[in-house]
Amino acid sequence: MEEKKLICINCPLGCRLTVTMDGETILGVSGNTCMRGDSYARRELTNPTRIVTSTVKVSRGREKMVSVKTREDIPKKKVLECVRALKDVTAKAPVRIGDVIVENILGTGVDIVATKNVEAAE
Known part of the structure; x- marks a missing residue:
C-alpha cells in the first residue's frame, strides 16, 4: 500500500x-x-483534467487580444498542446462573451470560448 x-x-x-x-x-x-x-x-x-485560460489575437477589433478559456476541463496531458494551438488562432471582431472561438479543440469535444467582449474597430 x-x-x-x-x-x-x-x-x-x-x-x-x-x-x-x-x-x-x-x-x-x-x-x-x-x-x-x-x-x-x-x-x-x-x-486529471484542467480548465485552460489563454488569449487569442483579434482582427479588426478595438483591442488586439481577447481572453478565452475551455468551456469544460480537458485532459491535463493536453494543456500545453492546447495553449500552443491557440497561438495561431485569430478571432474576428466583434467578439462576445461565450462566442465559440475554436470548436472541439484537439479532438477533446471541448470548445474554446471568449471570456470578454471586443468591439469592432471603427
Whole structure:
C-alpha cells in the first residue's frame, strides 16, 4: 500500500488530502471536509483534467487580444498542446462573451470560448 498527498483545489479551504492506494486502485481518501475533496482526489490520480485560460489575437477589433478559456476541463496531458494551438488562432471582431472561438479543440469535444467582449474597430 502507498499513500499520496494532495491539496484539494475545489474551494478556498485547500484541504490536505491523503489518498491510500494499492497499485492503481484507490482504497480511500481522507482529510477532505466535503465530498468534492474525495471526488477531486480520485479524479486527479486517475484522470486529471484542467480548465485552460489563454488569449487569442483579434482582427479588426478595438483591442488586439481577447481572453478565452475551455468551456469544460480537458485532459491535463493536453494543456500545453492546447495553449500552443491557440497561438495561431485569430478571432474576428466583434467578439462576445461565450462566442465559440475554436470548436472541439484537439479532438477533446471541448470548445474554446471568449471570456470578454471586443468591439469592432471603427
